[in-house]
Every structure is written in C-alpha cells, then in structure tokens.
Amino acid sequence: MQQDITPVSEIVEKYGRRRGAVIAMLEEIQALYGYLPPETLRVVSEKTGYSLVDVYSVATFYKSFSLKPRGKHLVSVCLGTACHVRGGPAIAKEFERQLGIRAGETTPDKEFTLMTVNCLGACALGPIVVVEGHYFSNVSSVKVKKIIKRTKAGLDKVEIEGDRRIFPVEVSCPRCNHSLMDSEHLIDGCPSVRVTQSFGRKHGWLRLSSLYGSYNVESEYEVPEKTVVNFFCPHCHAELRSAVPCPECGAPMVPMVVRGGGMVQICSRKGCKGHMLDLRNDDLESVSGGL
Amino acid sequence: MITLKINGLDVQVEEGTTLLEAAKFFGFPIPTLCHKDGLSPYGACRLCVVEIGEGPQAKLVSSCTYPAEEGLKVRTASERVVKARKMVIELLLASCPQSKIIQDLASAHNVHQQRFKQEYEDCILCGLCVRMCQEQMMAKAIGFRGRGERRSIGTPFDIKSDECRLCGGCMYICPACQLRCTYNEPEKAICGACANLSPPCLDKEEFKDMMCYMEPCVACEIKDE
Numbered sequence: 001m002q003q004d005i006t007p008v009s010e011i012v013e014k015y016g017r018r019r020g021a022v023i024a025m026l027e028e029i030q031a032l033y034g035y036l037p038p039e040t041l042r043v044v045s046e047k048t049g050y051s052l053v054d055v056y057s058v059a060t061f062y063k064s065f066s067l068k069p070r071g072k073h074l075v076s077v078c079l080g081t082a083c084h085v086r087g088g089p090a091i092a093k094e095f096e097r098q099l100g101i102r103a104g105e106t107t108p109d110k111e112f113t114l115m116t117v118n119c120l121g122a123c124a125l126g127p128i129v130v131v132e133g134h135y136f137s138n139v140s141s142v143k144v145k146k147i148i149k150r151t152k153a154g155l156d157k158v159e160i161e162g163d164r165r166i167f168p169v170e171v172s173c174p175r176c177n178h179s180l181m182d183s184e185h186l187i188d189g190c191p192s193v194r195v196t197q198s199f200g201r202k203h204g205w206l207r208l209s210s211l212y213g214s215y216n217v218e219s220e221y222e223v224p225e226k227t228v229v230n231f232f233c234p235h236c237h238a239e240l241r242s243a244v245p246c247p248e249c250g251a252p253m254v255p256m257v258v259r260g261g262g263m264v265q266i267c268s269r270k271g272c273k274g275h276m277l278d279l280r281n282d283d284l285e286s287v288s289g290g291l
Numbered sequence: 292m293i294t295l296k297i298n299g300l301d302v303q304v305e306e307g308t309t310l311l312e313a314a315k316f317f318g319f320p321i322p323t324l325c326h327k328d329g330l331s332p333y334g335a336c337r338l339c340v341v342e343i344g345e346g347p348q349a350k351l352v353s354s355c356t357y358p359a360e361e362g363l364k365v366r367t368a369s370e371r372v373v374k375a376r377k378m379v380i381e382l383l384l385a386s387c388p389q390s391k392i393i394q395d396l397a398s399a400h401n402v403h404q405q406r407f408k409q410e411y412e413d414c415i416l417c418g419l420c421v422r423m424c425q426e427q428m429m430a431k432a433i434g435f436r437g438r439g440e441r442r443s444i445g446t447p448f449d450i451k452s453d454e455c456r457l458c459g460g461c462m463y464i465c466p467a468c469q470l471r472c473t474y475n476e477p478e479k480a481i482c483g484a485c486a487n488l489s490p491p492c493l494d495k496e497e498f499k500d501m502m503c504y505m506e507p508c509v510a511c512e513i514k515d516e
C-alpha cells in the first residue's frame with residue numbers, strides 16, 4: 001500500500017532535522033499513520049543524516065513503535081508489576097481468546113490490534129486496559145467481552161464544543177494514587193488540582209480548576225500559548241503522560257484518576273481544550289457521561 | 292602520564308589509555324573476543340574482565356573500555372577474574388559451540404565442561420561486524436535490531452541494503468559466522484558463499500557477481516580445480 005509521505009518531511013523539518021529528536025519524529029509519524037511505513041524511515045534517515053540502520057534500530061528497539069500496520073482499535077493490556085499481580089495475564093489471555101489472535105497481532109479484518117505493555121503509569125487502577133486512549137480500570141475477565149463490544153460500537157468521543165457539562169471532580173495521581181487536590185488554594189471556588197509542570201528550563205507548580213468543563217489554570221510561570229508542557233505528580237514525581245496523543249492536536253495527554261473510579265485526561269498543550277473522560281461504570285454501558 | 296599498578300608492577304601510561312592497552316603493552320595477556328585494533332572498544336563479550344580496587348571495593352570491569360586512572364590497582368589474572376572469565380567462555384560456548392574461535396578460547400583457558408544447553412546460535416551479538424561496517428568500511432549497512440532476547444544484527448527490513456557494497460568485512464571479522472550465510476535467499480545475502488559441503492553458490496546465476504570471503508571456502512576450491 002503506497003502512502004503519501006510528504007507530511008513526513010514536514011515533521012522532520014519541524015524538529016530542525018535534529019538527530020536527538022528522532023524518537024519524537026518517529027512518534028509523530030506513528031501518530032499520523034498508525035505505524036511506521038518503511039519509506040518514512042528512509043525519509044527520516046535522509047533528512048537527519050542518520051543512517052537508515054540507526055533509525056531502524058531505534059524503531060525496532062521501542063515497543064511502542066510498530067513497523068506493521070495496526071488495526072483500527074489498539075487494545076493495550078497492561079502486564080506491569082501491579083497489574084500482573086492483580087490478574088493482568090488472565091485478561092490478556094481472555095482478549096487473545098475472544099479476538100482469536102495472539103498478543104502483538106492484528107485481527108484479519110484489521111479491526112483490533114492486541115498489545116501487551118509493561119506499564120501504563122496507572123498502577124492504582126490495575127488491572128488496566130487501554131483501548132484507543134480510553135482507560136478501562138479494574139478489568140476482570142468478564143468485562144473483556146463488554147469492552148470489545150463497546151469498542152466495536154464506537155467509544156464515546158467528548159465533543160469539545162458540545163460538551164457543556166460542569167461538575168467538580170476529585171483527582172489523584174494514576175501512579176501513586178496520592179490525591180492531587182489542594183484545598184488551601186481555591187480556583188472557581190473549589191479546591192484546585194496541584195501538579196508540577198515543566199517546559200523549556202522552567203519547572204514549577206500548576207494549579208488547575210477541579211471543575212470539569214472549566215479551563216481556568218494558575219501557574220508559577222506563564223506558559224506561552226501552544227507550548228506542550230510536561231506534567232509531574234508532586235508526590236511521587238512520576239511524569240503524568242498517557243500513551244495516547246490528544247485527539248485534537250496530537251500532543252501527549254495527561255491522565256489523572258477520578259475518585260470513585262475512572263480516568264480523566266487533559267491535553268498537555270497550553271490553549272488546547274482536548275480532553276477525555278472515562279468514568280468507571282460496572283456495566284461499562286455508559287462510561288462517558290455517566291454522571 | 293598516569294601511574295598505576297598492574298599485578299603489583301608500577302607502570303606509567305599516557306592519559307586515555309585503556310587498561311587493556313596498558314596491560315598488553317606491559318606484557319600481561321588478557322584474552323579478548325569483541326575487541327579488535329582499529330575498531331572502537333565495545334565491552335560486549337566481557338572476556339577481558341580484570342579486577343580493580345582492593346578489599347570489599349574490588350570489582351570486575353571490562354578492561355577494553357576502562358580508562359587507566361591514577362593509582363589504580365589492577366589484577367589481570369586473580370582467582371576471581373579467572374573464574375569469571377571461564378564462566379563467560381562457558382556461556383559463549385553454549386550459545387555458539389560451532390565457532391572455531393570460541394572453541395580455541397575454551398581450550399586455551401581449560402574450560403572442559405559444558406553445563407548449559409547448547410543453543411547453536413549463529414550470532415553472539417559481539418557487534419564486531421557492525422563496527423567493522425561503520426568504522427572501517429564507512430558503510431553503515433548493518434546494525435542492531437530489536438532488543439532483549441529478540442536483538443539481532445542485520446540490514447534494515449532484512450533486505451539488501453543500498454549502502455552494502457558486498458565488501459565482506461562483516462564476514463571476515465565475525466567470530467561465529469559460518470551459519471550466517473543465507474545461501475537459499477540470495478536477495479538477503481551479504482556475501483552469498485558458505486562453507487557448505489555441497490556449496491549452493493556453485494554454478495548459480497544469482498551468485499555470479501558476488502565475491503567470496505570465506506576462508507577456506509569449499510566452493511571456491513572446487514571452482515579452482
């Protein structure tokens with residue numbers, strides 16, 4: 001299948017052909033095509049001056065890069081330590097059985113790709129399964145069928161413009177489960193969400209409104225528009241970074257656990273309003289918008 | 292100049308000298324496998340381990356990558372070193388028992404036992420061919436792919452690389468190579484010859500333009516006759 005590879009040159013140019021940015025380039029190319037077509041690696045190698053061998057070895061080294069086309073829905077089953085002891089392998093096996101493929105393979109109808117990953121950074125919610133960026137927490141074998149059914153029916157997308165819901169949420173770090181709420185500091189009259197942010201050479205606190213639907217933030221340093229910021233948990237210092245890119249702008253998403261179960265993800269780009277909400281619901285029928 | 296002690300002998304070497312170079316210069320033999328003059332040190336095979344430091348701080352380091360330090364005390368053949376070295380050889384022998392070079396090493400270091408399952412791998416990931424291709428042949432046609440137990444050496448996408456000039460340097464330098472020949476898939480072949488008893492490269496069109504670097508090569512001997 002021949003693909004239009006002109007955007008690849010633009011991506012490489014955007015990073016100034018820097019060799020150190022090869023991983024970031026490959027990430028963006030993968031976000032664009034869903035995998036890394038061989039021709040794109042050649043373009044990256046030509047433009048950066050890196051040999052094709054080196055680009056290829058980077059692309060094969062990291063598990064998140066795929067050289068084979070992936071299915072429409074990417075199912076990642078976490079087998080990290082925390083998810084493993086909570087029954088992750090059984091979940092993976094159940095997915096393998098139901099989809100009729102092995103981990104790492106794609107169904108013949110190109111609908112599902114099943115992957116096992118070593119940690120999704122949401123240990124507090126394990127065993128965890130991520131489908132197209134939507135987090136399914138505390139998954140049991142019974143839920144597997146429902147997840148597949150729901151994915152086939154189409155996972156909810158939050159309509160950024162149409163989503164007018166406003167309600168307070170209480171969030172915690174997906175890695176250490178420590179609460180991120182700061183009741184000393186109010187934004188919109190509610191306790192704020194305190195995280196650590198880092199961009200460029202600046203490193204400081206950032207407080208977000210805990211009202212779902214409000215985009216008010218206060219920060220130690222003024223963040224320029226359109227900057228992608230790295231978020232960290234102020235307690236365990238783990239980077240809050242989701243495996244999926246923002247559906248709006250492609251920047252990494254920032255996952256946070258919602259008290260009561262579920263996951264909210266916000267875009268790490270200043271000014272982008274991309275977000276996702278997956279609330280835990282035992283019947284999994286209405287994960288989004290359940291409140 | 293840096294002063295250090297090798298096996299109790301005070302020696303002086305230039306700054307930037309590795310322990311391996313220093314020891315060799317002063318006549319202390321250290322066996323090597325993944326180290327070749329003219330290629331950058333890599334520290335993959337761990338055959339060149341030496342013991343540095345004293346008492347509880349003593350540790351094993353690979354001498355080919357460790358630069359000489361002022362006042363360092365190095366032992367190139369202590370009991371611990373010899374034991375570690377023998378273990379390395381035994382493991383190498385298990386992964387690639389058909390390699391003449393590894394067999395010779397085992398014999399030279401009195402490794403007589405084989406406690407591990409023999410794997411008959413065709414590659415020990417020493418990286419010699421990768422460095423040869425990159426540093427001496429200036430080609431960068433082959434490299435490492437994947438990681439962990441799926442790490443392998445080869446061309447990108449397993450097809451003949453545009454950079455490859457079929458120089459055969461990788462075959463020449465490989466300590467484990469005989470089985471690397473991909474005779475039945477000539478489009479993947481790097482040199483296309485092999486020391487097979489019924490050489491597949493004989494009288495076949497696709498191998499006509501390829502050069503042979505095996506020594507000795509059964510096929511070439513037959514051709515010459």
